[in-house]
Amino acid sequence: VSIQGQLGGLGGEMPSEECADRVTPQGSLYRELPHIINTDGQYLFCRYWSPKTKPRALVMIMHGAGEHSGRYNELAELIMNESIFVFAHDHVGHGQSEGNRMVISNFQVYIRDCLQHIDHMKEKYPGLNIFLIGHSMGGAIAILTANERPNDFAGVMLIAPLITLQPETSTPTKVFLARLLNYVLPNIGLGSIDPNFISRSEEEVKNYINDPLNYHGSVKVSFAVQLLNTVARIEEILPKITWPFLLLHGEADKLCDINGSYHMYDTAPSKDRTLKVYTSAYHVLHKELPQVTSEVFTEIQKWIVKRL
Numbered sequence: 001v002s003i004q005g006q007l008g009g010l011g012g013e014m015p016s017e018e019c020a021d022r023v024t025p026q027g028s029l030y031r032e033l034p035h036i037i038n039t040d041g042q043y044l045f046c047r048y049w050s051p052k053t054k055p056r057a058l059v060m061i062m063h064g065a066g067e068h069s070g071r072y073n074e075l076a077e078l079i080m081n082e083s084i085f086v087f088a089h090d091h092v093g094h095g096q097s098e099g100n101r102m103v104i105s106n107f108q109v110y111i112r113d114c115l116q117h118i119d120h121m122k123e124k125y126p127g128l129n130i131f132l133i134g135h136s137m138g139g140a141i142a143i144l145t146a147n148e149r150p151n152d153f154a155g156v157m158l159i160a161p162l163i164t165l166q167p168e169t170s171t172p173t174k175v176f177l178a179r180l181l182n183y184v185l186p187n188i189g190l191g192s193i194d195p196n197f198i199s200r201s202e203e204e205v206k207n208y209i210n211d212p213l214n215y216h217g218s219v220k221v222s223f224a225v226q227l228l229n230t231v232a233r234i235e236e237i238l239p240k241i242t243w244p245f246l247l248l249h250g251e252a253d254k255l256c257d258i259n260g261s262y263h264m265y266d267t268a269p270s271k272d273r274t275l276k277v278y279t280s281a282y283h284v285l286h287k288e289l290p291q292v293t294s295e296v297f298t299e300i301q302k303w304i305v306k307r308l
């Protein structure tokens with residue numbers, strides 16, 4: 001599946017030689033993989049979980065920073081078994097998509113690419129309700145995507161979303177210095193995500209460390225500034241959110257402050273809103289201790305089915 005993004009002026013010409021041999025960062029041929037081509041001409045790897053029966057809704061999954069869509073297989077299959085068509089892609093600079101690892105010129109690119117993919121799926125399956133699921137940075141993408149099309153989504157499910165900054169890691173001084181540094185040394189690293197903050201499950205921490213499709217390098221200053229800008233954008237739009245949402249957050253999350261979820265729950269005027277806090281749980285709730293993860297899966301499954 002190869003959907004040519006609306007390339008300004010360059011659209012429509014026959015794919016030249018290199019397009020035919022375009023390969024993923026891991027060396028696989030895009031022409032042999034499901035993919036879309038974003039409006040900057042970058043190839044994004046896609047995943048589709050298509051139900052055996054006629055789909056009764058669409059769900060898009062948006063992954064977080066430094067990971068990829070393959071980590072949502074179990075969750076996606078559970079939802080697919082409800083006769084729902086689940087789809088996702090690896091964001092620019094992630095997994096099997098093109099782009100320098102965890103680098104983004106502007107956070108809006110992530111949202112623009114998701115809207116392109118959503119529009120393509122709406123064309124193929126007209127009239128179906130669409131739900132979004134976003135984790136961490138993917139939660140921020142889901143919030144901003146829904147905000148651009150306030151009436152298009154039947155619901156947004158957020159797993160430990162990035163909504164506000166961790167107070168200790170982002171004092172006003174540090175934020176100021178990051179912005180200043182961005183002008184002189186945008187590519188220096190601020191430090192990488194501590195794998196032990198991912199989950200209390202040793203096995204899931206090992207899986208995260210050993211997955212070659214994950215990025216374990218440092219968060220670059222330029223990327224951090226995009227995240228800072230995103231957090232500021234979300235703060236501004238929270239009071240305007242009216243779509244239904246489900247917030248799931250681990251009480252002991254050290255990567256995305258749970259206060260962001262409390263803040264969204266208290267600030268967004270949506271009538272249909274739910275917040276569930278998982279005692280002592282870490283960041284990646286869908287890859288936490290089995291008890292937590294099974295509760296999270298059931299919660300998501302029930303929330304969607306109830307709103308079909």
Ligand SMILES: O=C1CC[C@@H](CCC(=O)N2CCC(COc3ccc(F)cc3Cl)CC2)N1
Nearest residue numbers: 064065066067136137162224227228255284
């Ligand atoms: O399964 C998985 C594997 C990975 C994880 C998802 C990770 C993810 O997306 N995060 C967590 C880290 C967070 C860092 O944030 C900042 C850093 C510097 C800065 F200056 C400002 C900010 Cl805001 C952004 C959001 N889930």
